[in-house]
Amino acid sequence: MSPVIIALFVLLGVGLLLALWLMGIYNGLVVAGNRFKNAFAQIDVQLKRRYELIPNLVEAVKGYMRHERETLDAVIKARNSAMAAEQKVAANPSDPAAMTELNQAEAQLGGTLGRLFALSEAYPDLKANQNMLSLQEELTATENKIGFARQAFNDAATNYNIRREVFPAATVAGMFGFKEAPLLETAGTERAATKVSFQ
Amino acid sequence: MATNFFQQQDSARRKTFQLVVYFVLAILILIALVYGLLLAFSMYDAREPVSWWQPELLLLAAPGVGLLVGGASAFKVAQLASGGQAVALMMGGEEVPGTTTDARQKRLLNVVEEMALAAGVPVPPVYVLEEPGINAFAAGYAPGDAVVAVSQGCLNYLTRDELQGVVAHEFSHILNGDMRLNIRLIGLIFGIMALSIIGRVLMLTSGGRSSGRNDARGGLVLLGLGVFVLGLVGAFFGRLIMAAVSRQREYLADASAVQFTRNPDGIGGALKKIGGLAEGSRINNPQAAEAGHMFFANAFAGGGLAGLLATHPPLVERIRRLDPQFAGQFPEVRPVGVDREELEARRPGGLPPFAGMPRLPGLPQVPVPVLGFADEAVSRVGHVEPKEMTYAQALHDGMPDVLRVAAQEPFSAHALVYALLLDPRADLRDLQLTRLKAAAEPQDFAETLRLVAPVQALPDTHRLPLLDLAMPALRQMSPRQHRAFRAQVEVLMIADQRLSLFEYTLRCVLHRHLDAQFLPQRQTRPVHSSPQKLAHPMATVLALLAWEGQPEPEQAARAFDTGMRGYIGGDHIHRLPPREECSLAEFDAALQTLNQSAPAIKRRIVIACTACILANQQVTVREAELLRAICDTLDCPLPPLVVGEAE
Numbered sequence: 001m002s003p004v005i006i007a008l009f010v011l012l013g014v015g016l017l018l019a020l021w022l023m024g025i026y027n028g029l030v031v032a033g034n035r036f037k038n039a040f041a042q043i044d045v046q047l048k049r050r051y052e053l054i055p056n057l058v059e060a061v062k063g064y065m066r067h068e069r070e071t072l073d074a075v076i077k078a079r080n081s082a083m084a085a086e087q088k089v090a091a092n093p094s095d096p097a098a099m100t101e102l103n104q105a106e107a108q109l110g111g112t113l114g115r116l117f118a119l120s121e122a123y124p125d126l127k128a129n130q131n132m133l134s135l136q137e138e139l140t141a142t143e144n145k146i147g148f149a150r151q152a153f154n155d156a157a158t159n160y161n162i163r164r165e166v167f168p169a170a171t172v173a174g175m176f177g178f179k180e181a182p183l184l185e186t187a188g189t190e191r192a193a194t195k196v197s198f199q
Numbered sequence: 200m201a202t203n204f205f206q207q208q209d210s211a212r213r214k215t216f217q218l219v220v221y222f223v224l225a226i227l228i229l230i231a232l233v234y235g236l237l238l239a240f241s242m243y244d245a246r247e248p249v250s251w252w253q254p255e256l257l258l259l260a261a262p263g264v265g266l267l268v269g270g271a272s273a274f275k276v277a278q279l280a281s282g283g284q285a286v287a288l289m290m291g292g293e294e295v296p297g298t299t300t301d302a303r304q305k306r307l308l309n310v311v312e313e314m315a316l317a318a319g320v321p322v323p324p325v326y327v328l329e330e331p332g333i334n335a336f337a338a339g340y341a342p343g344d345a346v347v348a349v350s351q352g353c354l355n356y357l358t359r360d361e362l363q364g365v366v367a368h369e370f371s372h373i374l375n376g377d378m379r380l381n382i383r384l385i386g387l388i389f390g391i392m393a394l395s396i397i398g399r400v401l402m403l404t405s406g407g408r409s410s411g412r413n414d415a416r417g418g419l420v421l422l423g424l425g426v427f428v429l430g431l432v433g434a435f436f437g438r439l440i441m442a443a444v445s446r447q448r449e450y451l452a453d454a455s456a457v458q459f460t461r462n463p464d465g466i467g468g469a470l471k472k473i474g475g476l477a478e479g480s481r482i483n484n485p486q487a488a489e490a491g492h493m494f495f496a497n498a499f500a501g502g503g504l505a506g507l508l509a510t511h512p513p514l515v516e517r518i519r520r521l522d523p524q525f526a527g528q529f530p531e532v533r534p535v536g537v538d539r540e541e542l543e544a545r546r547p548g549g550l551p552p553f554a555g556m557p558r559l560p561g562l563p564q565v566p567v568p569v570l571g572f573a574d575e576a577v578s579r580v581g582h583v584e585p586k587e588m589t590y591a592q593a594l595h596d597g598m599p600d601v602l603r604v605a606a607q608e609p610f611s612a613h614a615l616v617y618a619l620l621l622d623p624r625a626d627l628r629d630l631q632l633t634r635l636k637a638a639a640e641p642q643d644f645a646e647t648l649r650l651v652a653p654v655q656a657l658p659d660t661h662r663l664p665l666l667d668l669a670m671p672a673l674r675q676m677s678p679r680q681h682r683a684f685r686a687q688v689e690v691l692m693i694a695d696q697r698l699s700l701f702e703y704t705l706r707c708v709l710h711r712h713l714d715a716q717f718l719p720q721r722q723t724r725p726v727h728s729s730p731q732k733l734a735h736p737m738a739t740v741l742a743l744l745a746w747e748g749q750p751e752p753e754q755a756a757r758a759f760d761t762g763m764r765g766y767i768g769g770d771h772i773h774r775l776p777p778r779e780e781c782s783l784a785e786f787d788a789a790l791q792t793l794n795q796s797a798p799a800i801k802r803r804i805v806i807a808c809t810a811c812i813l814a815n816q817q818v819t820v821r822e823a824e825l826l827r828a829i830c831d832t833l834d835c836p837l838p839p840l841v842v843g844e845a846e
Contacts, residue, residue: 006259009237013263017270020393024274027289027486031278034288042609042675045298144642148610148680155677 025172032163033094036156036181040093042149043184047086050142054079054113057135061116064126068119075116078109093153099182107185150184157181218384218440225391225436226268229429233260236425272390275489279382281716283339283346284324284674286382286493289486292326292348297607297672302537303354309595310363311347312668314370314459317591319827321670321712323347323373327354332478333469335495337369338382341834343712345373350482355534356472364456364465365495371455372448372493380444381493388440389489391433394426438510441492445510453517459588467521470496474514474529594664601653602665612672613684614646616709618654619662620691620702621647631694638690659820662701663827666708673713681717685709700747700821703783707828725797730766733796736789737766737807738773740829743781744811748822754815762811766803790832801833 058072065072082105088098117136120126160181164173172178237256242249279285287294295304308325315322323339326348333352339345347369353362372378456466473480473496480496491498491510498510511517518525598606605611617635621628628651636644657665676684688709692702727733738759745759752775759775793804808829812822 009259009263013266016267020267020271020274023393024278027278031285031288034291038288038294039675039677041294042296042298045296045300046608048300049298141646144646145608145610147642148613149608149675152609152675152677152680155679159677 021168022172025169026176029160029164029169029173029176029178032156032160033178033181036153036160037093039149039153039156040090043146043153044086044090046142046146046149047082050139050146051079051083051086053135053139053142054109057116057132057139060129060131060135061120061123061126064123064129065119068116071112071115071119075109075112078105078112081105082109094179094181096179096182099184103185147186150186154183157183217443218380218387221436221440221443222387222391225433225440226264228432228436229268229391229394230257230261230264232425232429232432233264236429239425267394268390270390271393272386275389276383276386279385282344282382283337283378284344284716286336286338286385286490287324287326287346287348290328290348290482290484290490291486292328292346294675295325295327296675306359306537307349307354307362307366310359310366313588313591313595314363314366316594316664316667317459317588318370318374319830320345320373321667321708324671324674325349327351328482328484330478330482330484331355332481333357333365333473333476333496334480334482334498335365335369336490336493337372338378338490338493339373340379340382341715342373343831343834344715345378347373352476352478353469356476356532357469358535360460360462360465361469361472362465363460364462364467365469367456367459368452368466368495370459371452375448375451375455384440384444384492385489388437388492391440392430392437392489394429394433437489438491441510445492446512449511449517450520453521457521461588463521467518467525470514470518470521471525471530472532474518475532594661595668598661598665598668599653599657602650602657603668605650606665606669607672609672609675609680611646611650612669613676613680614643615650615654615669616666616673616684616705617643617647617687617691618650619666619705620688621651621654622695622699623655627695631691634690634694635687639687643687663704663708663824666705670712674716678717681713685714698783700783701824703787704824704828704831707831711831711834725795725800727792727796727800730768730800730803733793733800733804734763734767734771734773736792737804738763739781739785739789740793740804741766741807741811742776743783743786744808744822744825745775745814746778746781747825748812748817748819749815758811758814761814762807765810766807768803790829794832794834801835804833805830805835 054075058075062072082102085098085102085105089095089102092098120132126132158181163169164178164180234257237260238249238251238253241253241256278289295308297308299305299308304327307327311325312322320342323337323345324347326346328334328348328350330350331352332350333356335347335349335353337345337347347366349362349365353365357365372381453466457463460466480494480498482494482498487494487498494510496511496514515525515527602615605615617639621631632644632648635647639647673684688706692698692706730737741759741762745755745762748758749755755778756775759773763771763773793801796804808826812818812826
């Protein structure tokens with residue numbers, strides 16, 4: 001048997017091992033990727049809950065804040081666009097464009113909600129309204145849950161991103177199109193909501 | 200049923216031996232084939248007959264195959280190191296959040312939660328696979344890190360009873376303690392099958408190349424053919440190993456499912472629907488190739504060798520064992536709806552009548568009659584009786600809404616654990632809260648405060664089940680969040696200067712079932728196989744158990760003696776030490792020693808503890824909590840002692 005053939009076989013064996021190694025890295029990326037996508041499901045439920053609460057809140061304050069029509073409309077509008085963006089992200093949490101949209105929409109919603117709460121300070125009747133209080137309470141609770149779940153999501157996404165950038169995996173990630181996971185930013189809303197409810 | 204958890208574990212060990220034989224055989228045949236392939240090559244190369252014995256070719260073939268199979272297995276095993284969740288994620292499973300609003304998913308969660316409470320294990324995370332067929336699997340290294348995964352087809356087509364049958368089948372796999380073997384097998388099977396996967400790639404590339412010298416092409420085709428044959432052999436052995444592990448156990452799991460639910464129509468109906476559905480039980484995800492032995496029903500489409508290599512017994516045969524009248528007519532399958540009312544109606548809001556134990560710290564616990572005797576109880580470890588199912592359903596429904604909702608979701612669930620750790624005495628509780636306020640995030644602290652009142656009002660019987668319910672949500676924390684959580688738990692435990700029994704048990708449960716996911720665990724190998732050598736730590740464990748169960752010295756001595764006799768199997772020289780000499784710290788050290796024993800000894804340990812508890816025909820909550828700590832540390836499910844049930 002000629003040395004050439006032996007060399008060929010050795011090369012083949014090395015090639016096979018290499019293929020297995022790459023396969024291992026590939027699977028590792030798949031698992032890490034599925035992990036962060038799964039982590040979004042937890043936020044998903046809470047965000048939806050919050051989008052359900054906001055119209056109720058607007059309904060509750062409407063009677064008192066007759067002169068703030070504009071603010072109330074802005075809240076509903078921001079809520080609707082955040083909801084639309086959220087649906088896109090839920091369909092594919094690894095889509096950076098959708099995530100950017102959600103981040104922006106959430107910031108918008110946080111801003112308008114903050115304004116609503118700030119304005120509500122001027123209405124003592126409203127501040128004593130039981131319905132308003134319980135809605136605010138529930139909104140705060142939901143924000144807290146979102147905050148915790150978002151931290152878990154961002155941790156999982158960061159873990160995936162780090163895995164993806166380390167040397168051998170980076171090549172595999174490039175070859176098979178493992179894209180960088182987008183992070184979910186802190187929206188201003190929970191800070192605003194928390195401030196109000198902890199007074 | 201004659202078999203029990205411990206026998207199953209022993210038989211799993213024996214099975215491992217059989218598998219090693221298969222595995223070695225597979226490797227030997229692979230080496231022989233590679234050798235033959237190399238020989239054919241050198242004949243082709245030399246264009247004349249050569250001697251069939253060429254040691255240098257063997258030197259090439261043996262390490263080559265060994266390296267390949269070993270390397271591939273090692274990769275896969277390393278990937279699966281994080282247990283059941285990794286398997287579920289690899290198959291593309293999506294975890295069902297506890298807060299889900301989807302009625303079908305909610306129903307699935309309820310079914311799994313009830314089953315887990317009945318079996319005395321933490322609620323496993325539940326995954327849904329995007330597969331149209333009806334199939335399911337359970338995976339993990341131990342009952343504590345198991346996951347249950349169910350296909351979308353199960354949710355779409357199965358009624359609640361059928362779903363319960365499937366989940367019970369999967370739980371019997373979890374409780375039988377052979378999942379560790381299952382998950383390791385994935386690695387080995389992948390090692391053998393890797394050749395078939397690579398062979399397919401090689402065939403494709405070599406077939407495509409038409410240019411070049413004639414004999415080079417011939418060589419490549421020969422090579423491709425060789426690797427293809429190798430792949431076939433590998434796949435054959437892979438399937439053979441899966442079939443060997445899986446087939447017999449499926450009947451057992453079916454039978455257990457009937458026993459758990461006392462309803463042969465549930466699992467029978469599910470199997471019939473598999474037969475009636477066009478997609479059957481097929482799993483399309485290619486990652487399932489090396490995990491076919493873990494599924495509820497055959498994950499692969501039938502082929503020529505399907506009968507011999509099927510991972511599961513024929514469907515009709517399985518159904519006949521459950522329903523002898525079955526004539527082979529499969530029903531037409533239609534999607535089922537979920538009654539909203541079904542989900543809501545089973546929520547009485549109050550507590551089950553028999554769990555009305557007053558939570559009065561410092562007073563002796565209300566004693567209650569027990570169901571059976573030690574031996575009988577232990578022979579049922581790893582089995583769920585309808586009585587426990589009923590009890591678990593009552594526990595599940597009787598959990599106050601505010602707490603059940605809190606247990607569904609990570610943020611509230613981790614605060615819930617803080618609240619569970621607070622001492623009933625106001626002064627100690629205030630001290631703990633001060634420490635927590637200093638150490639934790641303000642919103643965590645606020646959430647804990649919100650949960651203090653309902654947790655303090657909770658009967659003792661419900662505390663551990665509540666923790667079990669919260670487990671899937673706690674597992675959704677990120678490693679960073681888990682570190683912070685662990686630190687807070689330590690702060691709360693240390694704050695009151697003494698470790699209470701419940702704190703100790705809670706720590707055992709958290710350590711066994713949560714840390715396992717986040718921190719790499721050292722595998723404990725059995726180092727003790729003689730019960731006599733472990734008599735001393737056993738006495739330490741029994742002493743505390745005896746004192747916790749009965750305040751009177753004579754009764755305690757009798758309980759201790761019953762336990763020791765149960766362990767040694769006759770007379771013994773040990774005496775019950777005085778109450779002051781029994782501490783949780785010593786108990787814990789003794790338990791760690793006992794944990795390093797073989798399954799047969801663990802069985803004796805559990806028998807001895809159960810006998811000690813049952814010596815006075817009563818089980819108190821404190822005894823049950825200690826037993827839970829013992830069983831969790833020994834990694835076996837709790838014997839079915841229903842606390843608080845009076846008949």
